[in-house]
Amino acid sequence: MKPSVYVIGGGAAGFFAAIQCAAANPALQVIILEKTTKILAKVKISGGGRCNVTHACFQVPEMSRHYPRGERWMRKILPHFMTTDTVAWFQQRGVALKTEADGRMFPVTDDSQTVIDCLVGEATRLGVQVRLRADVQQIVPRPPGFTLHLRGGEALLAGRIIVASGGSPKLEGLAWLQALGHEVAPPVPSLFTFNLPGQAITQLAGVSVPQVRARLGGSKLEQTGPLLITHWGLSGPAVLKLSAWGARAIAELGYQFTAHLSWLPALTDHDLRQQLVQLRPSLGPRQIGNRNPFGLPARLWEFLLEKIAIPAAKPWREVGQTDLNRLANLLTNDTYPVQGKTTFKEEFVTCGGVTLAEVNPETLESRLVPGLHFAGEVLDIDGVTGGFNFQAAWTTGYLAGQAAAKAVLA
Numbered sequence: 001m002k003p004s005v006y007v008i009g010g011g012a013a014g015f016f017a018a019i020q021c022a023a024a025n026p027a028l029q030v031i032i033l034e035k036t037t038k039i040l041a042k043v044k045i046s047g048g049g050r051c052n053v054t055h056a057c058f059q060v061p062e063m064s065r066h067y068p069r070g071e072r073w074m075r076k077i078l079p080h081f082m083t084t085d086t087v088a089w090f091q092q093r094g095v096a097l098k099t100e101a102d103g104r105m106f107p108v109t110d111d112s113q114t115v116i117d118c119l120v121g122e123a124t125r126l127g128v129q130v131r132l133r134a135d136v137q138q139i140v141p142r143p144p145g146f147t148l149h150l151r152g153g154e155a156l157l158a159g160r161i162i163v164a165s166g167g168s169p170k171l172e173g174l175a176w177l178q179a180l181g182h183e184v185a186p187p188v189p190s191l192f193t194f195n196l197p198g199q200a201i202t203q204l205a206g207v208s209v210p211q212v213r214a215r216l217g218g219s220k221l222e223q224t225g226p227l228l229i230t231h232w233g234l235s236g237p238a239v240l241k242l243s244a245w246g247a248r249a250i251a252e253l254g255y256q257f258t259a260h261l262s263w264l265p266a267l268t269d270h271d272l273r274q275q276l277v278q279l280r281p282s283l284g285p286r287q288i289g290n291r292n293p294f295g296l297p298a299r300l301w302e303f304l305l306e307k308i309a310i311p312a313a314k315p316w317r318e319v320g321q322t323d324l325n326r327l328a329n330l331l332t333n334d335t336y337p338v339q340g341k342t343t344f345k346e347e348f349v350t351c352g353g354v355t356l357a358e359v360n361p362e363t364l365e366s367r368l369v370p371g372l373h374f375a376g377e378v379l380d381i382d383g384v385t386g387g388f389n390f391q392a393a394w395t396t397g398y399l400a401g402q403a404a405a406k407a408v409l410a
């Protein structure tokens with residue numbers, strides 16, 4: 001009988017690890033155990049059905065900075081399987097990727113099924129077996145291997161194991177890994193939008209601003225980028241990035257906090273006051289509501305003036321110093337009480353998972369349980385939106401698969 005490597009989880013990381021393992025050591029039997037009836041379910045729905053495979057960022061230090069959890073780890077492991085390797089790997093298997101203006105990379109087909117077909121085709125070619133409805137409940141180390149206990153009572157003997165079971169919304173979902181002695185950072189959601197129920201700004205739904213700085217009240221956490229006003233609150237990259245970097249802090253606040261927005265992030269309050277004083281004479285007779293000197297969307301400009309009760313019909317030259325100061329303050333530090341969050345439909349991840357200190361970054365092998373490897377979102381690594389989470393799945397899957405294959409060879 002061939003020595004076996006069991007991969008727990010038929011998602012992106014599990015498939016990539018299984019493929020790497022089987023390719024590196026054809027003498028192995030690699031088996032993916034998937035608890036549901038569907039493989040690669042998240043790949044299918046990812047990126048709005050287009051699958052944002054990776055990000056066009058080709059420098060390791062810069063790439064690593066997109067991971068609120070795991071930045072230092074990614075810096076270490078990305079050189080082994082970087083974005084360039086992802087692009088080449090898919091390209092060599094007939095999946096050309098294209099880059100969008102914001103750096104996100106998608107298959108040229110704009111269809112996530114292309115990525116699924118590629119992964120499944122490659123796994124099949126390499127003889128990887130997939131078992132559906134195989135829900136692993138317990139891993140028992142029996143050196144030099146393991147016994148895996150499935151729901152329903154079946155027990156399997158494994159040489160090595162790669163755990164690629166993804167994120168779990170609840171800590172209890174990771175209890176079977178804690179039972180092995182592993183510490184798990186409690187899971188909380190990342191990549192969500194901010195709810196502003198009943199707030200007047202939601203009447204501007206659909207308005208977007210190219211550069212806004214969003215800050216979490218009471219902290220120094222802030223992110224700059226495009227912002228989108230929705231009918232339930234605030235969304236767009238600035239908000240999503242802030243939700244990722246502030247995932248744990250925001251969870252601790254019970255998703256009730258103040259969001260501070262600077263609509264003109266390039267300017268300080270002081271600079272803006274000076275600019276307004278200089279601009280006022282040249283704008284003279286024009287009505288403040290009709291003449292917005294900063295290129296903000298007209299509906300937003302009118303809304304902001306109304307918020308501080310400056311009449312839109314007032315000529316610029318009649319706007320007094322106090323109102324100019326209030327306007328400058330509003331434009332650089334506008335505040336909104338956030339009450340709750342909404343999961344971002346395009347991409348969603350869990351912050352938390354198996355603590356990195358107990359995993360070897362060279363091999364993704366547990367430092368506590370020899371022969372047990374990890375890959376993907378089950379680890380305490382998560383990225384911001386834009387293809388960074390799949391890149392983490394490819395890189396960790398690559399290392400775990402290769403290492404498991406070599407170890408069984410040895």
Ligand SMILES: Cc1cc2nc3c(=O)[nH]c(=O)nc-3n(C[C@H](O)[C@H](O)[C@H](O)COP(=O)(O)OP(=O)(O)OC[C@H]3O[C@@H](n4cnc5c(N)ncnc54)[C@H](O)[C@@H]3O)c2cc1C
Nearest residue numbers: 009011012013035046047052136166347376377387389390
């Ligand atoms: C809607 C949505 C869109 C997204 N879009 C993007 C995107 O475009 N780009 C991007 O980079 N990221 C995206 N992400 C994030 C990305 O999908 C995940 O980070 C990635 O799928 C993680 O891969 P994984 O293999 O680690 O986990 P998963 O994809 O979650 O796979 C884990 C698998 O393990 C199985 N499993 C769990 N426990 C067991 C068990 N005990 N026994 C057997 N099987 C088990 C699960 O059923 C699942 O199939 C998106 C996420 C969502 C939810």
